[in-house]
Amino acid sequence: MRFISLVLLFFIFFSFTGPVTGQAKPGVSAHNAILIxxxxGRVxxxxxxxxxxxxxxxxxxxxAILAIESGKMNEKAAASRKAIYTEGSSIYLEQGEKMLIEDLVYGLMLRSGNDAAIAISEHIGGSEEGFVHLMNEKARWLGMTNTNFDNPHGLDSDNHYSSAYDMALLMRYAMQDEEFRKVTGTTTYKSENRSYSWQNKNKLLTQLYESCTGGKTGYTKKTGRTLxxxxxxxxxxxxxVTLNAPDDWNDHISMYEWGFENYEMETIIEKGEFQYIPKGSDGTQTGFIHNDIFYPLQGNEITNVDKKAYLLKKKHDAPSDIIGKTVFYLNDIPISEVLIYxxxxNGKKQGFISEILSIYQKIIGLKNYG
Known part of the structure; x- marks a missing residue:
């Protein structure tokens, strides 16, 4: 008996004095969930x-992001019969009513107007079917490999589906757009076509979580609550992102609090002079990094970050000042890369190709990394 007591005391002691590895992962009500x-783009x-x-x-x-990127936000769309008779949530368009695409996007995102979704799709895509084609083309471009869109509003269809991960990729992309961030972060909006304001249905933003910057709600009886x-x-x-989540507000809050508690944005390389040994070479070379590179890490993960430098083969259309790249690894898995100049x-405006490469660097995580 004394031996068992000693074992229990030993266990309790080291449970409280041993190394801290972070809080237990959050429990969520959702059938599908992801936090990035x-x-x-790190999951x-x-x-x-x-x-x-x-x-x-x-x-x-x-x-919304396709409407914003169309460049037609200041154009007016006429509400068709199809639009006004679309079932579900609505901003109560009347047949033939003309409304700015900008207003329709706010009605779409804040009030989840299915009629607004159809009006947007018909104006920008020429038809709902044409717009759905654009949605699926964009999804493929973003790497949303488990996604197929069948409509612009999300009403149930056997051919309309996605995954929590794919929708996180989409939101990540959309949040890079200043206009989208403005729309999704708006709590109340008034269209010139209405005598009253629209209130955002996203309670995380309006009531429950002060750190929330945007989002979109969803619900059908078949699908359940999505957020x-x-x-x-x-x-x-x-x-x-949560799918089929009875307690989605709390799911998101618990995931966020866990993420903010357990991860920090660590600098894995600072801009400035960079000494490196290119792969396949024995000699040290000097280059320059133009931007600090950050990555979300927890605990002592920073000690497991490694890097390898690679020289780039010169191409006639490549920027002359780019000489290589450095790839960063966490536990031998690639997590990020940065160009070496x-x-x-010098603060001058980059050339077109350099600028595109810089943008690519910012979104490169779309198709990777643990």
Missing amino acids: EQST LYEKNGNDMESIASITKVMT ISSASKNGMDLIA SGQD
């Missing part, structure tokens, strides 16, 4: 994240 860091938490499921009105994130949201705290931006950043 926005700037890198921090996942539960059935790649399963193909119905997604309801979080579909409208794709509809996509974003939050910012302690210099880190996170995105959460022959000279320091």
Whole structure:
């Protein structure tokens, strides 16, 4: 008996004095859930994240970003008979009513107007079917491999599905757009066509979570509650998605609090002069990094980050000042990469190709990394 007591005391002692590895992962009510860091795309938490499921009105994130990118926000769309008779949530368009695409996007995102979704799709895509084609083309471009859109609003269809991970990729992309961030972060909006204001249905943004920066709700009886949201705290931006989640508000809050508690944005390389040994070479070379590179890490993960430098083969159309790249690894898995330049950043406007490469660097996490 004394031996058992000693074992129990030993266990209790080391349970409280041993190394801290972070809080237990959050429990969520959702059948599918994911939490990612926005700037890198790193998955921090996942539960059935790649399963193909119905997604309801979080579909409208794709509809909104396509509308914004169309350049037609200041054009007016006429509400068709099809639009006004679309079932479900509505901003109560009348047949023939003309409304700015900008207003329709706010009605789409804040009030989840299915009529607004159809009006947007018909004006921008020429037809709902034409717009759905654009949605699926965009999804393929973003690497949303478990996604197929069948409509612009998210009403149930056997051919309309996505995954929590794919929708996080979409939200991550959309949040890079200033106009989208403005729309999704708006709590109340008034159209010139209305005598009253629209209030945002996203209670995380309006009531429940002060760190929330945007999102979109969704619900159908068949699909259940779906939610996509974003939050910012302690210099880190996170995105959460839940599908079929009876307690979605609390799911998102618990995931966010866990993420902010357990991860920090660490600098894995600072801009400036960079000494490196290219792969296959024995000699040290000097280059320059033009931007600090950050990555979300927890605990002592920073000690497991390694890097390898590679020289790039010169091409006639490549920027002359790019001489290589450095790839960063966490536990031998690639997590990020940065271009190496022959000279320091002089503050001048980049050439077109250099600028595209810089943008690519910012979104490169879309198709990777643990």
